[in-house]
Amino acid sequence: MIVTERLGKRFGDLQAVEDLTLRVNAGEVFGFLGPNGAGKTTTVRMLSALIGPTSGKAWVAGCEVGKQDGELRRKVGILTESPGLYDRLSAERNLEFFARLYEVADVAGQVERYLRLLGLWERRHEPVGGFSKGMRQKLAIARAMLHEPQVVFLDEPTSALDPEAARLVREFIGELKHEGRAIFLCTHNLDEADRLCDRVAVFRTRILALDTPAALRRQLFGRSVVFHLREVAPAYADRLRALPGVSSVQIVDRRLVVGLDDPEGNNPQLIRTLVDAGADIQFVGELRRTLEDVYLRLVGQPDAAETS
Amino acid sequence: MHKISILMRKEWSEVFKNRLVLGTVGFMPLMLTALPLVLLRVMGGDGGLGEVGTGDMPASFAQLCEGLSGAECAQYFFVTEFLLLYMLMPLMIPVTIAAYSIVGEKSTRTLEPLLATPITTIELLAGKGLAAALPAVAATWLSFGVFAVGARLLGVGPGLLAKLADPMWLIAIFVVGPLLAVASVSFAVMISSRVNEPRVAEQLAGLVVLPLLLLFFGQVSGLILLDSRLVLWMALGLTVLDAVLLAFAVQLFQRESILTRWK
Numbered sequence: 001m002i003v004t005e006r007l008g009k010r011f012g013d014l015q016a017v018e019d020l021t022l023r024v025n026a027g028e029v030f031g032f033l034g035p036n037g038a039g040k041t042t043t044v045r046m047l048s049a050l051i052g053p054t055s056g057k058a059w060v061a062g063c064e065v066g067k068q069d070g071e072l073r074r075k076v077g078i079l080t081e082s083p084g085l086y087d088r089l090s091a092e093r094n095l096e097f098f099a100r101l102y103e104v105a106d107v108a109g110q111v112e113r114y115l116r117l118l119g120l121w122e123r124r125h126e127p128v129g130g131f132s133k134g135m136r137q138k139l140a141i142a143r144a145m146l147h148e149p150q151v152v153f154l155d156e157p158t159s160a161l162d163p164e165a166a167r168l169v170r171e172f173i174g175e176l177k178h179e180g181r182a183i184f185l186c187t188h189n190l191d192e193a194d195r196l197c198d199r200v201a202v203f204r205t206r207i208l209a210l211d212t213p214a215a216l217r218r219q220l221f222g223r224s225v226v227f228h229l230r231e232v233a234p235a236y237a238d239r240l241r242a243l244p245g246v247s248s249v250q251i252v253d254r255r256l257v258v259g260l261d262d263p264e265g266n267n268p269q270l271i272r273t274l275v276d277a278g279a280d281i282q283f284v285g286e287l288r289r290t291l292e293d294v295y296l297r298l299v300g301q302p303d304a305a306e307t308s
Numbered sequence: 309m310h311k312i313s314i315l316m317r318k319e320w321s322e323v324f325k326n327r328l329v330l331g332t333v334g335f336m337p338l339m340l341t342a343l344p345l346v347l348l349r350v351m352g353g354d355g356g357l358g359e360v361g362t363g364d365m366p367a368s369f370a371q372l373c374e375g376l377s378g379a380e381c382a383q384y385f386f387v388t389e390f391l392l393l394y395m396l397m398p399l400m401i402p403v404t405i406a407a408y409s410i411v412g413e414k415s416t417r418t419l420e421p422l423l424a425t426p427i428t429t430i431e432l433l434a435g436k437g438l439a440a441a442l443p444a445v446a447a448t449w450l451s452f453g454v455f456a457v458g459a460r461l462l463g464v465g466p467g468l469l470a471k472l473a474d475p476m477w478l479i480a481i482f483v484v485g486p487l488l489a490v491a492s493v494s495f496a497v498m499i500s501s502r503v504n505e506p507r508v509a510e511q512l513a514g515l516v517v518l519p520l521l522l523l524f525f526g527q528v529s530g531l532i533l534l535d536s537r538l539v540l541w542m543a544l545g546l547t548v549l550d551a552v553l554l555a556f557a558v559q560l561f562q563r564e565s566i567l568t569r570w571k
Binding site for chain 2: 045101
């Protein structure tokens with residue numbers, strides 16, 4: 001549904017996006033992560049035919065960017081970073097306006113459907129200027145979906161939403177995925193990206209890494225087991241390092257963090273070795289690396305596990 | 309046309325909820341229609357001007373008073389001054405509407421979702437432009453119509469009434485007026501691309517009335533004579549100017565310009 005080949009965008013001397021090559025399939029939620037100013041918004045604007053690329057090519061929903069922009073815009077929905085709604089118009093009138101611009105056949109039906117789906121039907125006649133941030137965000141999501149786009153770009157969809165509303169939106173995204181739409185999700189909520197996304201790309205002007213969250217965790221950190229001991233001695237670490245299958249051993253406070261390829265296979269041997277050495281083991285568990293750890297490692301910040 | 313009309317209806321339903329805009333659009337035609345009628349009423353069919361002769365008028369103006377008595381010529385002189393002031397409507401009203409329409413969208417960040425729709429740049433500019441210009445043109449024509457009917461009801465002489473149907477008036481109201489509206493909208497678009505506050509845009513774009521005011525004071529002082537020839541030249545000049553300004557406005561209204569270069 002989205003294919004880019006060495007896509008790039010330059011503004012004067014500034015290379016905002018460079019050599020972007022990716023593919024997003026139908027029925028996939030693709031996370032696009034990066035720090036502020038990384039070029040995420042520029043990328044989304046190129047892929048939604050709001051601005052043109054300066055190099056490379058892209059196809060979205062079968063339309064080539066820069067050559068079939070009008071048709072492309074009919075097939076994509078976009079939730080911009082700021083909801084961008086007309087405060088003096090009611091929720092219903094806001095949606096009707098955009099539905100007509102998108103040439104929706106059944107304007108009234110679609111407007112009602114999405115207002116009900118997002119819990120705004122009872123407030124449809126009220127001016128949007130009186131809506132809370134969360135309600136405005138939900139209305140903007142409805143606006144992005146009115147014309148049933150095949151590809152949806154969502155920029156921070158759950159920002160400003162209370163937990164209940166955020167959950168509703170996440171479930172909504174899940175439904176869109178099951179309907180076979182391609183979802184391109186920009187978010188700073190890495191926990192949400194970890195839960196929702198099939199694959200993620202960490203991006204800063206160019207792609208730093210692209211894979212499933214689990215694969216990225218394995219590639220960058222491998223797997224680690226943490227032994228919580230009553231007291232830690234360097235000798236314990238030395239004994240573990242000598243064992244096969246152990247890639248690394250770190251002492252962190254009263255914990256031994258052991259890098260392993262196969263924790264399930266190696267753990268019994270490690271436990272026996274520590275007990276034989278006189279260690280009092282209080283707790284054993286696998287170190288859970290998060291997508292945040294991956295992200296921070298890739299963008300050059302110390303990850304949370306190392307600093308905890 | 310369909311998307312243009314959708315956009316125009318949205319603009320009107322939103323912009324006219326703004327009291328400042330409503331005030332400008334309502335007050336100006338009211339004032340510029342009422343004032344000349346009041347003037348005619350005060351001056352009366354004769355109004356104490358019985359002793360006034362065409363010799364009392366600026367010589368350049370007197371030549372336009374063929375067939376009119378001295379008093380009628382005096383009335384015609386004052387009413388002609390208002391013709392230029394009528395031209396304020398197609399200049400100021402579009403500026404006010406366009407400033408709130410375009411800069412308002414910038415400040416509320418509604419431009420990007422709008423640009424993400426299938427609407428073309430030309431449709432977008434036409435929708436915004438017509439939404440600003442049509443009320444101004446309608447107000448100008450309606451005001452002129454009300455003034456003409458009012459003058460008739462006030463018992464103005466047939467000679468003076470015939471002058472109001474002179475090509476000068478008709479070209480000014482029905483040709484120059486719309487051309488001024490187009491120029492005003494284009495100017496407002498250019499200003500709006502650089503400012504972030506509707507009132508600032510309105511004030512800056514209001515500078516567009518300066519040439520008209522110069523013309524007004526030129527006529528009052530007798531330096532300029534507003535006749536059919538001058539009005540025709542204005543129409544021609546404005547046509548060229550509108551073409552140039554529209555070209556600039558279209559360039560400014562490209563999606564990439566709006567998203568990356570508008571402040």
